[in-house]
Amino acid sequence: MSGDDRYLLAVYILEHRREPPIESSAVAELLDVSQASATEMFQRLDDRGLVTYESYAGATPTDAGRERADSLHETYVTVSWFYRSVLDLDSHEAEAMELAGLVSPSVVERLASTLPHEDAAMETVESAEGDRDDSGSETDSGPDSDAAE
Numbered sequence: 001m002s003g004d005d006r007y008l009l010a011v012y013i014l015e016h017r018r019e020p021p022i023e024s025s026a027v028a029e030l031l032d033v034s035q036a037s038a039t040e041m042f043q044r045l046d047d048r049g050l051v052t053y054e055s056y057a058g059a060t061p062t063d064a065g066r067e068r069a070d071s072l073h074e075t076y077v078t079v080s081w082f083y084r085s086v087l088d089l090d091s092h093e094a095e096a097m098e099l100a101g102l103v104s105p106s107v108v109e110r111l112a113s114t115l116p117h118e119d120a121a122m123e124t125v126e127s128a129e130g131d132r133d134d135s136g137s138e139t140d141s142g143p144d145s146d147a148a149e
Helices: 003-015 024-031 035-047 063-085 092-099 105-114 118-126
Strands: 051-054 058-061
Touching: 003 024, 003 035, 003 058, 003 063, 003 092, 024 035, 024 058, 035 051, 035 058, 058 063, 063 092, 063 105
Parallel strands: none
Antiparallel strands: 051 058
């Protein structure tokens, strides 16, 4: 996955767990990079119109950024689910984060068709927008629910 995609996906995942703006420290922790690297990437994503970045506050995805990240997230969830349920990898989230921007839609479809619980995986993808309950608290949504922990 390109660096931009990886950081954008991280912002998207964290946005479903807390109110934006998302701090560079949270993204740095999720991706295991320095806070300076996260801040630099926030500025680059802002220049590309994918997030709105405010110094000392963080990044909030724009509509274009959210649309791109939503697509990346669907791939991430499917790949993560495959790694977890078929390959039994402990590092399924980290591995899926690396591949989400590199896997073609046709490969994602084929992976999804091999999943033992395809319906559950697809429900997870479809519920990505509903990860916060009415109080704004995080809810468990499947294979990526502990990605930021």
